Amino acid sequence: MSKADDVKGLIQQRLDKALVAQQPLARKNVERLRRVNPGDTPQELIRRLDRYYLAGVTASGGASGAAGIVPGAGVPTALADVMLFTEASVLYTLSLAEVHGMHPEDFERRKLLVLTVLLGDSAVGALDKVVGRTGPYWARRIVNAIPMSAINRVNKVLGPRFITKFGTKQGVLVLGKQVPLGIGAALGAGGNHVLGRLTIKSARSIFGPPPTSWADDDREAEVPLGLDDH
Numbered sequence: 559m560s561k562a563d564d565v566k567g568l569i570q571q572r573l574d575k576a577l578v579a580q581q582p583l584a585r586k587n588v589e590r591l592r593r594v595n596p597g598d599t600p601q602e603l604i605r606r607l608d609r610y611y612l613a614g615v616t617a618s619g620g621a622s623g624a625a626g627i628v629p630g631a632g633v634p635t636a637l638a639d640v641m642l643f644t645e646a647s648v649l650y651t652l653s654l655a656e657v658h659g660m661h662p663e664d665f666e667r668r669k670l671l672v673l674t675v676l677l678g679d680s681a682v683g684a685l686d687k688v689v690g691r692t693g694p695y696w697a698r699r700i701v702n703a704i705p706m707s708a709i710n711r712v713n714k715v716l717g718p719r720f721i722t723k724f725g726t727k728q729g730v731l732v733l734g735k736q737v738p739l740g741i742g743a744a745l746g747a748g749g750n751h752v753l754g755r756l757t758i759k760s761a762r763s764i765f766g767p768p769p770t771s772w773a774d775d776d777r778e779a780e781v782p783l784g785l786d787d788h
Contacts, residue, residue: 566721572641573720576648577668584652585661592772600657600768607657608758611650615643615754643750647757651675658765659773660701666709671700671764673716677723678760681716688712695766 591603598606651672655662662668674681674696685696689708700709 569640569644569721570717573644573648573672574669576645577665577672580645580649580652581662581668584649584656587649587653588656600770600772604654604657604768607650607653611646612751612754612758614646616751639750643753647676648672650757651761654761654765655697655701657768658697659769660698662701664706664709666706666713667701667704670704670709670713670716671697673713673720674700675761675764676757677716677720678756678763680719680723681712682764684712684715684719688715695764697765 588603591606592598595603595606652662652668655671662671674685682696688711689699689704
């Protein structure tokens with residue numbers, strides 16, 4: 559097995575682990591933010607998630623860019639950056655799902671939701687081909703409506719596409735990080751900032767407009783009273 563295959567395998571493993579570990583964390587994340595910011599509407603809370611996500615991935619990119627000047631450290635550091643970006647993107651996407659009232663309990667549905675957000679138009683094209691176009695905002699259909707047979711088929715297409723496409727984007731950043739301290743940090747942070755903004759833009763088109771108010775559910779008792787008035 560080549561080194562490239564090893565790296566792809568590591569990224570795939572990290573994605574799969576994040577899809578399992580981040581699901582309960584996303585739910586707790588949204589519950590905590592609602593407790594701390596009881597006046598937030600769903601739209602306002604999503605803006606908070608956007609800011610936290612973008613700040614986090616930008617900071618991790620800057621750190622890996624700075625570490626890129628260490629002889630022999632650039633590629634492993636960049637790989638760690640890919641993994642951190644992947645984990646942050648999974649948590650961000652699943653947190654958005656919670657705000658939208660979607661709870662993708664099935665692993666394959668969670669995977670397709672995250673891959674669709676991260677791959678954007680490429681994923682939508684694959685969904686159109688396998689499922690057929692049924693209108694905008696794929697997220698709710700992925701979580702609730704698309705048959706599992708179709709979910710599995712699309713995941714088999716998008717999984718390798720994610721590894722290749724995302725790795726290629728980060729591969730460009732690896733080259734940029736092998737430069738003097740300061741310049742490398744700026745390139746690393748700037749690259750992740752761009753990727754983060756693209757992810758946020760893609761999430762908007764996949765999830766659609768946020769709910770206008772908080773829906774009642776079995777976790778309402780954990781949220782301060784009065785939220786439904788916002």
